[in-house]
Amino acid sequence: MHPQRWGTPDAATVLPDSALGLVDLAFGLQDSPAVTGATPPRIALDESLLDGLRAIVGDAHVLVDDATRTLRTRGKSTPDLLRARAGDLTDAPDAVVRPSGHDEVATLLAWATEHRVAVVPFGGGTCVTGGLAARRDGFAGLVSLDLVRMKRLLDVDMVSMTATLEPGLRGPEAEALLAGHGLTLGHYPQSFEHASIGGFAATRSSGQSSAGYGRFDAMVVALTAATPTGTMTVGSSPANAAGPDLRQLLLGSEGAFGVITSVTVRVRRAPAETSYEGWRWPSFAAGSDAMRTLAQAGLLPTVIRLSDESETAINLADPAAIGGSGDGCLMITGYEGTAAQVASRRAEVTTVLTELGGVPLGAEPGEKWSHGRFGAPYLRDALLDHGVLVETLETATFWSRRERLYADVKAALTSSLGEGSLVLCHVSHVYETGCSLYFTVAARQGDDPIAQWQVAKAAASDAMIAAGATITHHHAVGTDHRPWFAREIGEVGVRVLRAVKAELDPAGILNPGVLIP
Amino acid sequence: MHPQRWGTPDAATVLPDSALGLVDLAFGLQDSPAVTGATPPRIALDESLLDGLRAIVGDAHVLVDDATRTLRTRGKSTPDLLRARAGDLTDAPDAVVRPSGHDEVATLLAWATEHRVAVVPFGGGTCVTGGLAARRDGFAGLVSLDLVRMKRLLDVDMVSMTATLEPGLRGPEAEALLAGHGLTLGHYPQSFEHASIGGFAATRSSGQSSAGYGRFDAMVVALTAATPTGTMTVGSSPANAAGPDLRQLLLGSEGAFGVITSVTVRVRRAPAETSYEGWRWPSFAAGSDAMRTLAQAGLLPTVIRLSDESETAINLADPAAIGGSGDGCLMITGYEGTAAQVASRRAEVTTVLTELGGVPLGAEPGEKWSHGRFGAPYLRDALLDHGVLVETLETATFWSRRERLYADVKAALTSSLGEGSLVLCHVSHVYETGCSLYFTVAARQGDDPIAQWQVAKAAASDAMIAAGATITHHHAVGTDHRPWFAREIGEVGVRVLRAVKAELDPAGILNPGVLIP
Structure with missing residues (x-):
């Protein structure tokens, strides 16, 4: 993965002139080139x-060159x-450091405990919550434990119908x-092309087909973790x-309790048929209610997602169509399975x-979504x-609480980012009792865009906690969410996590500062 | 509940002469009357x-009479x-002691910690794994914390579609x-008539309709626990x-971490229609494979259970028919929902x-099972x-691993209990990746029937752990399963539970000796 961008250069999004014109209109085009030639700080670990480390994994698997260190710096x-x-x-x-398997991971963690070296487990590097930016103060150094081998x-x-996988495997x-x-496995988060099995488990990932295949934590029937x-x-x-259920204590533990070295997951037969379609709804509320009806009737398709009015108008799935079509709200439904399963569920839905009151739009919007389903991070770079x-x-x-949560988070973001900012939302994961809300924002960068975002993010996070x-x-706690996570689970919940951490990782070498408030 | 028997006297099973004759033939009738008039030991708690305690819950809710103490002694x-x-x-x-709500429970636990009084949370009292027989050594006394109010x-x-329930509610x-x-809620374990919501949560109960409604732990979306x-x-x-997922740390915690004072559960519309049927299979293996096929195709009925050849022959559902009919293996399938849902799923299944290769037996075996579904514990008393x-x-x-597990546990029980013993089995909970096996044994009581059973149970438990x-x-760890539980979760798993226990219950007053190895 590119150190300053998502994914691979040949998949980069090039904005067509039409889109650039609209972006200029909306935010004002600014030239914002990336700095090149930066080098990482001096290596703190002594020889x-x-x-x-070399004695444990072999000389070839302890890398200290600038390029490799740069590539393992933070997430995305x-x-x-x-x-x-x-x-x-x-x-x-x-x-x-690149261990070859469970035993080397276990040895590394014992060694790091003895020598007070901080360890950051690294899978696909796609974290978006600061989970790869561990603290290093008080440690002799910090190593990235790369599961690539x-x-x-x-x-x-x-x-x-189970399979046991090592954590370094990327989705594809x-x-x-x-x-x-x-x-x-049927697990297709937006990060699918680059994220890893270990990361899916450690962060309780949920994929775009979660309605049909379930969340990753629901797929895991067994796992092994090396702890210090x-x-x-x-x-x-x-x-x-x-x-x-101790599985559910390791799932979501974000490398702070141990390194997941294998997971046994429930698998399904690869679908013989896949079919994606579009539906139009008069409003976000009407479409959400329809999702709820399906979930509570036990009639979910494999994929179901619904864009709010703003996201529908912008049509993020296709950069060439930015600012394009769209009245009401676009819903995508997808069916996967045998031909009979697809036909039967499709008919019921x-x-x-x-x-x-949904209006069927046929296959085209579904195919368009399917084609672009992993593409949004490239658009962000552009x-x-x-x-x-x-x-x-x-x-x-x-x-x-969906309606209140939607209104409050949207208001918090809009008010923080100011006039001219865009706040879009979709529902992409539904359950009998509730659903997710996924927001995308766009705004003109100010002088300090990081601070600008942090203020908006804090306002949105406050609104979430206030709404219960x-x-x-599906993006874990990392370092970015810690203050709100502490409010979500309360003081006793925090103490429980600290107690587990102290038992498994008494020197605190694993991902210091990540997850545990 | 009767202190020496299951349930209520008017529901007691009376064995017909035909059954008594067969029991005599199989095991030899022995007169085995219960002792009456025993009284509990002197009260160890000083005035x-x-x-x-009275200051916390009121005089009327601290009961020290012999009858009440006797009724709160152990489980079933x-x-x-x-x-x-x-x-x-x-x-x-x-x-x-009978607290009125969460706050009194919290106060009681703080008080008990200060005064080193052991506390056993009590719901329905239906535990079958020694979970109500806490240690009292080192404590100033032991109180039963009865959630009946x-x-x-x-x-x-x-x-x-959620409901928030207090823990003392019995199933009905x-x-x-x-x-x-x-x-x-759709949660109908065999103990349904007497067990409590708090107990379902604290023990990860699973009901006879788990294929349709899910296990209890899968129904819980939120919960509150008072800890010391x-x-x-x-x-x-x-x-x-x-x-x-901290919910999954409190679910199954058996009162050793805290007292669950409310649970929010996913609920469903009460079914308009229920329909139960029988099927006959040539063998336990063939019937099990059929269950697996349904589970992996996503086509489970609401209820599905399969008796092995021995259980089918004995026909436990109907005492009057003991020793009755039965070739092959009896399967029960049940459907619940709207008329359309029942018709559609029934047709698919x-x-x-x-x-x-299943042979449909019509509604009669299903109705018979449904009628007797909570009755087996009464038969045990008889x-x-x-x-x-x-x-x-x-x-x-x-x-x-199902076939090996079945053979090994059956062999362990048969060989331990000796010639003439009966070992019956059924599958009553199925998942995409596996299933439960539920064994019932009957044997002539020797001089020390408790020791006789403990030897057999240990042999069966060893076989389970050896088979992975x-x-x-669905019956929790209690005190009876602790040694094997430790082997199941391993030394690190045990340390994690001990660390959580030490954090939440530093004086160890909650259910001492239960769950934590």
Whole structure:
């Protein structure tokens, strides 16, 4: 991945002139080039410590060159990109170490505990919540524990329909290995092309097909984690009554309790057929109610998402059409499975949505969404190049609080970012009892765009907590969400997490400052 | 509930002569009367401590009479009943206290911490794993914290389809309150008539309709617990990525971390139609494979259960028919919902089961099962009266290990209980990746039936752990499962639970000796 941008250069979005004109109209085009040639700070780890690392993983897998260190600096939030574009590499690790498997990870963590070296587990590097910017004060140095060599499909159980995967597998790599057995995980977050299995587990990721395949944490039936004080393996059965579910304590632990070295996930047969369609709704509220009806009737498609009026008008799925069409609100429904499954669920959903007043738009909007489903982060880079501040955040709540949450977060963002800013929203994950709300904002960058965003983000976060909603539906806590996370789980919840952390990682070497308030 | 038997006297099972004859043939009838007139030990709590309790909950709600203390002694496992029948009341609490709500529970726990008084939260008293037999050594006394006054429906959210319930509500009481809103929880474990909402949550209960309504832990979207060091409230949304899921740390915590004082659960519309049917399969393996096919195709009925050859032959659902009919294996399928939902799912399931070789038996076996679904514990009492040792245990595993687990646990029980013993099994909870196995045994009681059972249970438990299965699918850890629970979650898992316990309950007053190895 490019150190200052999302993804790979050949997939970069080039804004057509029509779009540039509109961007100029909306925000005023500003030239906002990235600094080149910045180098990371001096390596803090001394040679004897580097030798210690080499003794564990081998010389070839302790990397200290500037390019590698730069590539392992922070994640891909807009503040991360703005810092990277400004040449700020202060969070660069001293070294990047690449263990070959569980045992080397375990040895590394014991070694790091002994030598007080901070360790940041690194999967795909797509974090957008500051989860790769650990504190380093009080430590002899900071290493990025890169899981890039741990990419095996360890086991496939075609009877139980489970697969055991190593954490370094990127989304497409995992899917390719599973496809060899006719299987799929069905986990397609926007970061799919670059994010890793370990990251999905450590952050409780949820993909665009969550209505059909479930969230990642719901797919995991067993997992193994190396911690500084020993290995934890949990998951003897799909579900049980043997005490608290310790799987759910490691899922979402963001590398602060241990390094997840394998996960056993429920898999499905790769779909024979996929079909995506569009629907139009008179309002965001009407479309949301329709989603709720489907969820509570047990009739969800594989994919279901709904853009609010603003997002529908902007049509983010297609840069060439920015500012394009759109009355009301666009909903995308997707069906995956056997031909019979697709036909049957599609018929049921179509009946319900038609009865509720949805207007079918046919396959075209669905195909367009499907084609562009991983593309938004590239569009962000193109807009950052022109001095537009673009960022996203998301939350979730129960259905009865959806309307208030939507209004309050939107008002907080709009009022903070000021006139001329754009605040768009969609629902992309639904449950019987509630749904997510995902906001995208665009505004003209001021003199200090990072501070500008932080103020807006804080206002939005305050609104979420005040509405009784969560600070994050699928992007984890990292460092950015910690203050609000503490409010969400309360003082006793925080103490519980600290107690678990102290037990598993007594020296606090794992991701210092991440997750735990 | 009767102190030495299950449930209420008017629901007691009377074995018909035909059944008695068969029991005599199989095990030899023995007269096995229960001791009457036993009294609990002297009250260890001194008067000043009792006054302390009275100051918190009021004089009327601190009960120290023998009858009440006897009724709060242990749970309803067969060893519990055998001890009760033998007049052994050594585990009786010193007092039974009945708080009116969350605040009094919180005050009680702080008080108990200060005065080193052990506290056993008490819901329905139906525990079958020794979870109500806490240690009292090192404590000034032991009180049963009876949630019987906490029976309110605190909130109904018809938009989100959630309800907030207090923990003391028994199953039928909760359903009656929800029925007033046209709703149901759909949670019907065998203990339904007597067990409580708090107990369902604290033990990760799973009901007979779990295929349709889900396990209890999957229904809970939020909960509040009073702990000795503060109140914990978790659940801001149906699902999120805000760190580990702390709901899943309190669910299954068996009163060892705190007292659950309210739960918010997902509810459904009460079904307009219910329909139960029977199917016959040539073998347990063939029927299990059919269940797996349905689960993996996303086509589960609301209820699905399958008896093995032995259980089918014995036909436990109907005491009058004991030793009755039965070739092959009996499966029960149940459908609940709107008429359309029932018809549609029934048609889909019928097609699959017919294709796989199932023989439809019509409604009669289904109605018979439905009629007797909460009756087995009464049958156990009737058999205990005649000197037959009857007990159950259950486990769960992934589909690929099901056959081995079944064979190994059955062999362990049969070999331990000896010739003439009966070992029956059914599958009653299925998932995409695996299922539960529930065993019922019957044997002639020897001189020390508790020891006789403990040896058999240990052999079965060893077999579960050796097969990589769980020690309990839906009956919690209690005190009986602790050694195997420790093996299931490993040394690091045990340390994590101990750390959480130490943080929330530093004096260890909550359910000492329960859950935490």
